[in-house]
Amino acid sequence: MPIILNENEQTGTASIFSQKKKIVSPQFFSRSLTGSGKKRGLLNGAFLPCIDKAKVVRPPIQYPYKKVTVTTGTSTFEVIPLSLYIQDRLEYDELPENAECISPDTVPEDQRYYLSLTMDYMILGTDLENKHKSAYCSYDIGIICKNMYGKYEMSVTSSLCIDTGFITAQSPSIDVNMVNEYVNRLTVYDLVQATAELWDEGIPKIMNAMLETGTDIDIIVNFCRTLNNYSVNLTDYKYIYNSIQQRYPTALKAASDANLNILLNVKLEMLDRIKPDIATFNPVPWKNSDVNFSPEQITAITSPEPCCIVQAGAGTGKSTVINNRLKYLQQCGVDLKTVTVLSFTNAAANHIKEIAPAVKSQTIASMINDIYSANYSHSLSTPDTIINVLQANSELMEQNHVAHKVIRAFDKMKENTNAGLVALSNIVSSQFTELIGLLDAINQTTLELESIICYHAADQLIENTTLCRHIIMDEVQDNSIFEFIYIISYVIRHKASLYLVGDCSQTLYEFRASNPKALNCLEMSGVFECMQLQTNYRSNQNILDFANLMLTNIEANQYAKIQLHANDFHTRPFDEDVKVTYSNLPGMRKLKESMPNMLLEIKGWLEERLNKDEQVAFLAYRRSDLKVFEDIIKIMFPQASFINIVPAKNYQQTFFSKYIRLMGNDYTHKAGNDAAVEIMRHILSNKEKIGVYNDNADAALKKSISEWMTKNRELLAAKDMALQNGVITLKEFTDHAFQTLIDYEIEKNALKLRLTSMRNQQKKEQDISRYNFVASTIHSAKGLEFDNVILLYNEHDSGTEEAKRMYYVGLTRARQSEYILAYNTNKQSSSIMTAYEAVCAGKSAPDNSNVSINTDRIGNEMGETA
Structure with a gap:
């Protein structure tokens, strides 16, 4: 039976989980601000x-x-x-x-x-x-x-x-x-800590003071723009939006242009106003199949509301709900040709195409790219390539002043995605014609520019003639805030229904600009009907009880309040299904040396699983830890089969565009020479200047040069002949030669992306069930399940919201049992061990179904940094 969570009652074993005030650390401002006023880190006690x-x-x-x-x-x-x-x-x-x-x-x-x-x-x-x-x-x-x-x-x-x-x-x-x-x-730590707390608590007070004193609109807008850099509370953004709308409505447009979170609030109110006009269907009794669906699944599948969010916890059957939602829409007379399903990955989109061929199924990026490509012929490139091309073209930089702004916006994106997107959005809205002229001149664009241009110019762009009346989005927690803004704007324009499925607590791709607060904003808006899926069909209740402890204190779960419970009755003792060990390391860099002993201590547990022909997966945050695990396991169990399912990384190459930017002016072609050979030698003689410092980069550069020469050598020879005959000038020849380098770089990066995606999908689709051991990063294991899981848990870095969400994903991958290998450098007792022992004590009570544990502090107990 699941542990009953009670916020008010405190028992002897539960007191450890009592409420603790939220702590805002200096890393609120930057991850570079390490330390806690003690011995280590930048903000140490001596600073x-x-x-x-x-x-x-x-x-x-x-x-x-x-x-x-x-x-x-x-x-x-x-x-x-x-x-x-x-x-x-x-x-x-x-x-x-x-x-x-x-x-x-x-x-x-x-x-x-x-x-x-x-x-x-x-x-x-x-x-x-x-x-x-x-x-x-x-x-x-x-x-x-x-x-x-x-x-x-x-x-x-x-x-x-x-x-x-x-x-x-x-x-x-x-x-x-x-x-x-x-x-x-x-100490400096004291000051930064106090300032972080001011930011966390004082933003509404500052906004109220500015509005009451009639502060200039430019200052208000600048304040809103500054907030993009920090993790501001959703309730603060809601307050800011409502305050400006009610007391300074003329500033709302400028404020929303300066801050994506405020813009999202604007779009949500617009969506709420047009809800009565959104396409609906006539609900009919559901003709259920033989599958035994839970009441919460049936509610989600058959909801007639025009705007829905299905808050689906780990292992609760999200795919099943989406598949049967499509069947139900068809039963209600909806033509599936008017339904669009947007998935986070191409693999998920392809799966929908297989089960419902009539449905338009794609990723949101491909949806936007389709619209953009129907209106513009720019090649899809990368920000770095565009920056290099622009900076190499001094004439274009002088003629088109928006080029400088684009470069600054792309640079800003590297520091803060939202701030960079705001900067790009302001360029598109205020200098649209100049920007399109710039993109025409270089014949390039990026995914970010495509989405922003399609958003601002939506009324002017040609779209697919197929009418979209219903949109279903899967894994929405992985979408960026601007993607939500774009889709809501699309829904408003087409009066389409919007059905969202996801779990904020499983947001892992913040490095790709996904943000759980974006979905949280939709959850708290009151515009959507929110339905929870909490019945887990993967894990037993013991595993879920321990995962729920982490889940309770994940900030992204503050609105859904998901608590998972198993689909079947389970009577095994808790400490047989969930085990935790703690290793006190002399230093964090000693993990590699300590892992053999950590795994040797659980060898008996591993042998027991192998003897039952059960699979064991090893999950860690870092790829390097997986290699250590693989080496040890192959020594401990030489006859066992092993597979690493971590996908290959895709690295964008900018050798050629960087060469043109830094060394292009130093290259001079001599008519009659082999230009391809000239350029090859010039690049190789300056390879250090373009960032080629090691053997791998050197090999990649030489391979790229070889491929470029094979494709363009004859073309350059023909251009050289035209130069000799006076048909073209030397500058025109050089411009053409450099353009072949740029074209190759764009095509190469696009091809690498497609090949890497295809190979990674093939790796993920292969039958991994026949392997005794599986190694994976926690990110790569998302959506997968295994008989048993070993989770490497870095307690030192487990206190951030991002880390809590990641470890929650890791804690919900096992079907039968899990073993958490926790480590830190704290000589005192481990917080995760303390939490584990408290649950064990509660579970061993005579009637554990009535154990009441207040878990509000568990995010600090299991995730507080040392």
């Missing part, structure tokens, strides 16, 4: 505000209030703005929480002065030659008098220099020693 900053190298940045990375010479600088305040002066009804009294106790309460110290910005520098790192900090010092009704005056300083003249001139006088004592006991 004090009053260090000598004259020794720290600073970049030539006049206004460091944008989150950017700048490279000058041999140094790279990461600029991290920290100040929440947009104006020099804001009024509050109460003192800031971190303000400390700096007046003598004898001074009357209403005349006392308070000091408040907050971070302004940080600049992290890295010398690329010797890898030396340094950090520069700037602070805001506030002197507040309570009888001024909390007026907060700030003086921005480049270092902590207290103006003693100002202090001593006050009446009553301010105790300078108390000021110095306050400042000297603070």
Whole structure:
């Protein structure tokens, strides 16, 4: 029986899971801000505000209030703005929480002065030659008098220099020693931590202050734009949207253009207004097949609502629901030719085509590409190739000023996807004609530009003549926020129904711009009917109970509140199905050396599974750990079969475009020479300048040159003959030669992507059930299931929301049993072991069906970093 979760009742074994206040760490601003004010990390206990900053190298940045990375010479600088305040002066009804009294106790309460110290910005520098790192900090010092009704005056300083003249001139006088004592006991970690908490809690207060005081629209828009860089609470965005809409409606368009989360709220309200006009169908009694569906599945399959979200937990039969939703629509008289199913992968899209050939099935990227290709002939390229091509063409850069903005937007995307997309969106909306002219000139585009152009120019573009009346989207948690905006806009334009299926807690692809908060925003909007699938058809209840502990404290699950329960009755003891061991390592780099002992300790468990002819999967975050596991297993069980199912990575090559950008002006063709050989020799003689530093890169470059020469040598010879005959100029010849390099690079990258995708799909579709051992990253194992699972659990890095979602996926892959190999460098007790022991104690109670465990703190117990 499942553990009963009770937020109010606390039992002896459950007290460990009691509520703990959410902790916002300095990594709210940047993952570079490691450390916790102790011995290790950038923000260690020795990093004090009053260090000598004259020794720290600073970049030539006049206004460091944008989150950017700048490279000058041999140094790279990461600029991290920290100040929440947009104006020099804001009024509050109460003192800031971190303000400390700096007046003598004898001074009357209403005349006392308070000091408040907050971070302004940080600049992290890295010398690329010797890898030396340094950090520069700037602070805001506030002197507040309570009888001024909390007026907060700030003086921005480049270092902590207290103006003693100002202090001593006050009446009553301010105790300078108390000021110095306050400042000297603070570490940079303390300040960044406090500032992160201000960001996490103070955004609505700041927006309210700006709106009440009639702040200029440009400042409000800039504030909204800045929020793109940080993980802001959804409720804060909802507040910002509602506040601007109600109190400053003329600023809403500009604010939504500056921030995708605000734009998503705008689109959701528009969707809510047109819901009565959305295509529906006449529901009929469902002609059920012989399959025994659960009531929650039947509800999801037959819902007549025009906007639905099926919040489907791991192993709850998402594919079954989608397949039968299509059958039900057909039973209700819907022509499947008017149904579009959008999947996250090509493999999933192909599966839908097999079971329902009439349905239009594709990925959202291919849907947008189809629309774009029907209107423009640009080749699909990559941001890096476009940047290189633009920077190599000085004439085009001078003639078309939007080129500089495109380059900056692409660079910004590398730092923050949403901020980069906002920048591209602003270019498309304000300089559409110039941008299309630029893309025409280079005959290139990117997936990002395609989606934004199709969004802004939707009313002008030719679309497929087949009418789309119903849209079904699978694995929606993996879509980006802009993809949600695009699809909702598409639905509004075509008055189509929208049926979404996914699980926010399984969002793993944030490096591809997927964001669980985007789906959360839809869940909390009130526009969609939300239905939960919580019956798991894969794992036994013991496995699910342990996964539920993690699931309860995943932030993305705050609206669905999914808790999984098994489809069958299970009586095995908990500690037979779920086991946890903890290894205390002398250092995180010692994992590779420790893994043989970790696996040797569970050899008996492994032998027991092999003797029962059961499969064992090893899941880890890093690919390198899988190789270590493979080597050990092949020694321990030489007769056992083994397969690694991790897909190959696809690396985009930009050798040629980078060569043209950096060395193109140095190449001069001599009429009558073999131009292909000339270019080959020029590239190879400058290969270090284009980033070829190792044997693998050297081999890849030489292979690319060989393929390019095979395809273009004769063409260049013909162009050379035209040059000799005076038909074309030397510049025209060089431009043509370089264009062949660019065309090859674009085609090569597209071909590599297709081949890698095809091979990876073949690898995933092969029959892996016949192997004794399977190795996979947790990301690659998503959607798969195995008899038994060994999960490598890095407790040190398990506290982030991203890590909690990843380990939740890992904890829900096993059918029969799982073994968690946890490790850390903490000499004290392990949090995951403590949680595990508490569950074991609860499960061993005489009637474990009545054990009540408050699991609110389990995200901290199982995922708190050391």
